[in-house]
Amino acid sequence: MLLTPFCLVMSCLQVVPDRSQFYRYNSISLSCEDQLNATGWKVKRKTPEGGVRPCTSGWGTTSSGSACVIGNTYPSDTGVYWCESGDGNRSNSINITITDSTVLLESPALPVSAGAAVTLRCKAETESPNHTFEFLKDGRVVRSSATGEMTIRRASKADEGLYVCSIPGFGKSLGSWVNVEGSPAPSSSPPPAAARSVSVTRLMVHVLVGTPYLLSTILLALIHRDRSRGENTPVSMELF
Structure with a gap:
């Protein structure tokens, strides 16, 4: 097993x-x-x-x-x-x-590992192609489905709670508690586009703010260099 x-x-x-x-x-x-x-x-x-x-x-x-x-x-x-x-x-x-009950909710009996995929299934005692399914968590509808399945891609503590499935006009299941254990593994996926956009914007701000200081530093260095050259150049005197 x-x-x-x-x-x-x-x-x-x-x-x-x-x-x-x-x-x-x-x-x-x-x-x-x-x-x-x-x-x-x-x-x-x-x-x-x-x-x-x-x-x-x-x-x-x-x-x-x-x-x-x-x-x-x-x-x-x-x-x-x-x-x-x-x-x-x-x-x-x-x-x-x-x-x-005429409706049954299939949910894991054991705690689910954080970050794992979890599928809940809504089953009717009498199947019908006209059935629509609703999944409720802590009394609120969180998902509607035509197939009777609800998948949580990456389970977290926020997904923990009491789940019920309902088939409008047919019946509702009893509730089952879904437990989520541990912490999800860090994601290796690239940052979302919004985060990348914010990073580029910050970089541009730093460049724009820093450019005047950089130019001033270069200009002062050039002036100092020219003055130094002027002081060190020997003065030629002509005798009359």
């Missing part, structure tokens, strides 16, 4: 497919990626209806000690999931929502 940058620096829970919302009867695979060299990792969850319970205690099946599969999801599977080792170490937590 390809690890996300977030999982390369700590032990974490991986979700396949990588999203936080699922329809009823979907299948979810959860696994613990160990970066702490701990032992006895198990997937656990806490739902609104019950306490903390490990995989196979009434939900999910295991393919190995640190993996858990939910074959058919139900709204009762909505809750907070994490990994826990026999030594008491805990991974990150992920909120998973199982919905009966």
Whole structure:
């Protein structure tokens, strides 16, 4: 399994497919990626209806000690999931929502690396070529789409927030929080045209301001040179 940058620096829970919302009867695979060299990792969850319970205690099946599969999801599977080792170490937590809504938002379950591209997808329970899609962040429409996709080219902290997708006249999804971790890598792209224009303008101002001083300095040097020559030239006297 390809690890996300977030999982390369700590032990974490991986979700396949990588999203936080699922329809009823979907299948979810959860696994613990160990970066702490701990032992006895198990997937656990806490739902609104019950306490903390490990995989196979009434939900999910295991393919190995640190993996858990939910074959058919139900709204009762909505809750907070994490990994826990026999030594008491805990991974990150992920909120998973199982919905009966007519619209579902597909967004990453794990934090997104700053500077990375992120794609959100809006899915309708019943697809139609007449659908139009709107993406909302913190209650405000940020993007309209005819394809049901919204891509953030370079994610930053400003993109962090609660996202919802809506299909006008059809329905709206539940909200999912998108986390952005770290700082983006410095861009190697050339400065924009406006910045280059400002730089050229500043250069011209410096040249125009400095030119009179330069000319005055040269003129004074020439006068001083001529005077020096005049003083050093011997005066010829004629005897009468």
